[in-house]
Amino acid sequence: MGPLARALLAALLGILLTPAPGALGTNPGLVARITDKGLEYAAREGLVTLQKKLRETKLPDFFGDFRIKHVGRGHYEFHSLDIPSCELSCSALKPLVGRGLSLTISDSSVQVQGRWKVRMSFLKLDGHFNMHVKGITISVTLLLGSEDSGRPTVTTSSCSSHIHDLDVDISGDLRWLLKLFHDQIESKFRKMLETKICSMIDKSVTSDLQPYLQTLPVIAEIDSFAGVDYSLTEAPQATANMLDIMFKGEIFHLNHRSAVPFLAPAINVPEDHDRMLYFAVSNYVFNTASRVYYEAGYLNFSITDDMIPPDSIIRLTTKSFRAFLPLIGKLYPNMNLELQGALLRAPLLTFSPGNVSLAPQLGIDAFVLLPNSLKQFVFRLGVTTNITATLAFNTSKITGLLTPGRVQVELKESKLGFFNVEMMEALLNYYIRETLYPKVNDKLAEGFPLPLPRRIQLHDLLLQIHKDFLFLGANVQYMRV
Incomplete structure (x- = not known):
């Protein structure tokens, strides 16, 4: 029964459970909750896989010695055993608190079914047999843990199996052999099967399931320079009717990771059970992403005149900018300008019931492009805006879309005196709405992956926004190969 434990445990756990550990004592950035419905589904899917594997299993030969009163001693052997059919009717996968x-x-x-042989001093017989093993019960306790490397552990702490009855049909009219089986062989055969089931489960947990779980990546790449750390903050926690898996959920730069200067908030996961699987994704996950892209300069921008639409009445030239800064045309006649913008700090997302928002602050420096290829600083602006974020949830990722509010501009410094702030607001509102936001939204549309094992599809999706976290729910379908 080599594939038995792999079929049983990998199918049941591998469908929904993808833990990977991290540092104890910290709040998780993401919590995955498998409900009783999810565990029931895993058990049903496991039975389908287990039945297939059992039909492919070759049982070991079984042999021994016997003694018949007034006849003497002999030797029996049951060999070439296989399983043409099986029926696994009822299963349950429950959390152990x-x-x-x-x-x-x-x-x-x-x-x-298989072949049999009997050898005595005066007799050699052989034939075939069919056996109906009925009332099989298997009970297994699995301990889930974690290791320092950020990967899961699973061990079998106990296993018991019981066979209620065996019906045997032996070829030929050999009632004495049938009586011999029931009197001297059946109990040994039953015990062998029961022991074999548990020993194979225990062996396969160690040699099949544990290595299989070890192949699950702790890091999921988002793009060429950012990834998500899906290590656990602690071992999976079982309660009366659910299993919680606490992921670190930190987004970081793949090439130069640094410590995050803020902590994840505590998440009070709602007690919902309508779906098989839930994710509570805290604002920590999104804010670590904001930090990574801010430090990478992803939202920095530079605007030159060739980037302005040809039909625009406002150009990035000193002649056109006389409307903003009257002296610029006199001191720098017929020259082009360049605006360089950057976030002052990583914008933090704020989650409140039903709403996600952020208020980025930018600094914009303006330079005159001199004929000698040097740049002359002329003014600095402070820019603020309020943004509403719309988050979406598909079968494997969380995506987003930003809806901009109106940009507000403040003059921070001018080397040339008076500056018309209102006209500059109009220019920046146009550029940011038409150029910068589409760039950011294209990146948000790529999304970041949820911690799901292979061949899992989510459906009946639910998305709610709570204080400090996003709450996602889904039912699960395992896509068989």
Whole structure:
């Protein structure tokens, strides 16, 4: 039964459970919650896989010695065993509070067929047999943990299996052999099967499931320079009817990671159970992303006259800018300008019930492009705006869209005296709305991935915005190969 544990455990846990550990004692940036409905679905999917694997399993030969009164001793052997059919009728995957998961399979049966041999001093016989193994019950306790490397651990703490009854049909009219089986062989055969089931489960947890979970990446790349750290802050936590998996959820620069100067807020996950799977994604995740892109200069920009639409009445030239700064045309006649903008700090997203917003602050420096290719600083502006963010949730990612508010401009410094702030606001509102926001929204449309194992599709999607976190719910479908 080599594939037994792999089919059973990898199918049940691998469908929904993708933990990977991190630092103890910190609030997670993201919590994944598997509800009782999710565990029930995992158990059902596991039975489908297990039945397929059982039909492919080759059982070991079974042999031993016997003694018949007044006849003497002999040797029996059951070989070439296989399983042409099986029926796994009932399963349950339940959380064990503070420990892990309990898997129970009951009311199940397996058909076994093969060849038999009997050898005595005066007799050699052989033939075929069919065996109906009925009332199979399997109980397994799985402990879920984590290791320092940021990957999950799973071990079997206990396993028991029980076979209620065996019906055997042996070829030929050999009632004495059938009686021999029930009197001397059946109990040993039953014990062998029960022991084999648990030993294979325990072995496969160590050699199949644990290495399989170790292949799950702790880091998910977003693009060429940013990734998400999906290590756990602690081992998965089981409660009475759900399993919580606490991910770090930090977005970081792939080439030069640095410590985040703020902490994730505590998340009070709603007690919803209508969906199989829920994600609570705190503003920490989005704000670490904002920090990464800010430090990478992704939102810095430079505007020159060749970037202004040809039909615009305002050009980035000293002649055109006389309307903003009267002296500029006299001191720098017939020259072009360049505006250089940058965020003053990483903008932080604010989550409140039903709303996501941010208020970025930018600084814009203006330079005259001199004939000798040098740049002459002429003024500095402070720019603020309020932005509404719309977040969306598809089958594997969270995406976003920014809706801009009106830009407000403040003159911070002028080397040339009076400056017409109102006209500059109009210019910047146009540029930011038509050029900068589309660039940011294109990046947000790429989204960042949720921590999902392979071949998982989400449907019946739910999205709610709570204080400090985004709450996502979904049902799960496992896409079989």
